[in-house]
Amino acid sequence: MSDRAKVRDVIQHLESIAPPGYQESYDNSGLIVGDFGDLVNGVLVTLDCTEAVVDEAIASGCNLIVAHHPIVFKGLKRLNGHGYVERVVIKALRANVAIYAIHTNLDNVLAGVNRKICELLGLTNLKVLQPRRGTLSKLVTFVPSENSDVVLKALYAAGAGNIGNYSDCSFSSVGIGSFTPNEQANPALGSKGVNEKVEEVKLEVIFPSHLQDHIVRAMRNAHPYEEVAHYITSLSNENQEVGAGMVGDLPVPLEPMAFLKGLKNSLDVQIIRATRILDKPVSRVAVCGGAGSFLLKKAIQSGAQVFVSADFKYHEFFDADDRIIIADIGHYESEVHTKQLLRDVLMKKFPTFAIIFSKTVTNPISYI
Incomplete structure (x- = not known):
């Protein structure tokens, strides 16, 4: 089994920095052409993906293009080479070059x-x-007092509890939880058929909504109970990041x-x-x-x-x-340095293959 990075690995790293859920509704960020499972020979970083850029990728031995602007914004009903968008897609498919776009989600993050x-x-x-509003959620769960620190640490490690310049943020309150395990239960505390009362801590943490599955999984793995009582609420708070x-x-x-x-x-x-x-x-x-x-x-x-x-x-x-x-x-001038941003991000994570800065000038505007 190869230890080389796959297209999927590159995308997962980029989306850990700029989650796809942060893109605007009109956008089309993501893998536009290609196979997630392909091994990466090299990455060409560009602002726009044109035919000349695909040619440059082929000539330089790169089988993955990471672009800021998506080459496809709207659905394609035909692939017959009628326009430049179709020609780019066809050329990339024939050469087995993947095209990935990271657009408004990269615009909308703090490090973008x-x-x-x-x-x-x-x-x-x-x-x-x-x-932006609507990107944060709140998790509430109930934990035996002696286990609350362990669960909190797991939630923090999974990405919960960050508010602006502050980390490890939570609210805790103590109360009494009660439950009666049935005959099929395997209780961590108490006995089957007997009502149990336990001192519990109510934990509340805020987290980025796109991390919900990861947060819940971390909570369940750290929690001592067989059935974990919890609820999640979407927040309208502004996300300062x-x-x-x-x-x-x-x-x-x-x-x-x-x-x-x-x-x-x-x-x-x-x-x-x-x-x-x-x-x-x-x-x-x-x-x-x-x-x-x-x-x-x-x-x-x-x-x-x-x-x-x-x-x-x-x-x-x-x-x-x-x-x-x-x-x-100018649009091109305001975003062309995004190429350097993407190259730096990728080079830190993937030193084993080439990350090439596209030399193709894709600005469609000439100054005369």
Whole structure:
């Protein structure tokens, strides 16, 4: 049996960082082409998957492409090579090259696309600009007092009990539990047919909803009871570590033009489409890789003087209303550094095969 990594192993690692449940409803992140069980010869990391990128993967001996943008967004009714999407899929299938996309789920995590932009700009005190709701759940279970610490440690190890900058968070209350085992039971405490009363601790912990199966399994494995009483509640709380955009502070405030010139250098930007340059220093900056106009109000509310994003429409620039500088740097330019992020993530985990940085420029826009 080979100890080489499979496509499945690479995907599991990437999705431990950016769970697929965090992608937007319109998105199509995941394995688009390929077999989970194939052994990986090499990985080509790219922003977009085009025919030229597939050719590059074949030439470099890579049989897995990890892209930020999914090549397939909508269902394909035919595969006849009529458009570029079909041609890419056909070429990848013929060459046995898998294509995996990690899109808005990577946008929405704390260590994702927007953090990379913030790091390149030298921002500190980073926070998610628009935290997401509906990604957290609460587990409540009842444990004999002498076993409560063991169960809690297992829950923490499985990923429960993290709230912002705090870990090992829980709430405990003591009460009396009662139960009567029937003749088929194998009770850890008490006797069959006899009502038992036990001092129990009620444990409550918050956890990311996508970890539910893992959390419940850890609880059951650590719990002494044959039947584990527990219930899970979905929460509407904001998750400060998941959501759209990011905001941070400059170490030293800069004049607007000085910041914008530094922005061009830091992100290798040729052109910035900006609103009127306001006469106040830039100390706080909001960012959103890709199309970010939906976050403009949040950027203003955050106290940022500049919002770095892309794909603003003409009339949307008016919404800045001299309250913030919109710096539209282009979709490709705002996300191209995601390739470096993905390469770094993969190289730390998989040192035994090549992780290649795609040299193909996939920006469909030319500046003339």
